[in-house]
Amino acid sequence: MSEAPLFSTKQRILGAAEDLFARHGFAGASLRQVTTAANVNLAAVNYHFGSKDKLIEEVFRRRLDELNARRMAALACVTAKSKASLEEVLDAFITPALELSLDRSGGSAFVRVLARAYAEHNEHLRKFLSDNYGHVLREFAGAFAKLLPHLDKEELYWRLDIVAGALTYAMADFGVIKRRHGQSERDFRERAAQHLIRFAAAGLRE
């Protein structure tokens, strides 16, 4: 249970599944594609995870546990000060996602998987994500509420909804902007995050 060797069968399946779910969707990527890419036997998925649905959940859990822990830590660090700025709270939410997207091997695939999860209006998946990680979003909503007292609750939720959309979309690399020749992936993504923070801060402040 506690063991997690870097190249174990389970980890190779999770890595291959993450990549293929990002590229072809949950329904579009078959377990045969996944196990072939992971160089493991087809039956290994059902042996280690139980079913395709459970595998999908585990793909999320592996990354989101750490991502949300980092977000909560960053938020706690920011709100510890008496006067946190809007940009700092946005940064506490966005930068961990940015770093995840830069994680060697898999991180950038995962942010696209996350965006797929939004596109899927799948009730089961939404409930799983809401149950496991909803408290993080509520925590951040509270921090924003303190910083934007002129906005009533409805107004605030509207704007956070828009920010979440722009973030999901931008991190998943859906847009038309392409990395320029000679520009590093890290530099490109950091620039994207900066633009996003400035844009979101302006839109939230109004």
Added chain:
Amino acid sequence: MSEAPLFSTKQRILGAAEDLFARHGFAGASLRQVTTAANVNLAAVNYHFGSKDKLIEEVFRRRLDELNARRMAALACVTAKSKASLEEVLDAFITPALELSLDRSGGSAFVRVLARAYAEHNEHLRKFLSDNYGHVLREFAGAFAKLLPHLDKEELYWRLDIVAGALTYAMADFGVIKRRHGQSERDFRERAAQHLIRFAAAGLRE
């Protein structure tokens, strides 16, 4: 070719496909589900459209032809004046999508299908959309460029990318905001569009 009876086999297939693609994705919705929902024989899809891929393209074409014609008309109407405001150009882009999402039966499903198309990084689909409707986006980019001369080209494209993401996300109803009891669908969506325009205008101006 020119005939398009409201409840013809072709139209019923397109309507059912739109709804099921929105709910389950392109790979997740089968032709048997589609034809059953449309109350049509399974073979009718390949008879009328040739293949599932061609059906997908036709689902887009049916709505996007009109949507983009309305956007271009609204943009032309706005830019005809010597001094168009940023909000007016945003409105020219957003309002036609809003109206589409309010179109009785199908429109609100289609905006979710559009969002799915973004999540699919499918090369074939992206090329089809870019080939057929890329000129509309370039036209709007030009209009924004005139209104935001202080932004260099790269900066402008970054921000438009973010706006497009927020728009796609918001129209597809991915967010957490739910319509309140007693509030009409139209009122709800118009409010969403208003918030979006104000937010985007603030973010673009900086």
Added chain:
DNA sequence: CTAGAATTCAAACGATCGTTTGAAGGTTGG
């Protein structure tokens, strides 16, 4: 009315899907 085209139909094609099985292989503690 009727010949011919257009459309719908039930049935089947081979391919691939997620999942299960039972035997073979590998590892570990007594």
Added chain:
DNA sequence: CCAACCTTCAAACGATCGTTTGAATTCTAG
């Protein structure tokens, strides 16, 4: 060494996938 796992393996399960076929049916023009 061997008995007890744990893991991997090839093979197959029934179900469902997109697509095709050829006959039945409906529509339409002369």
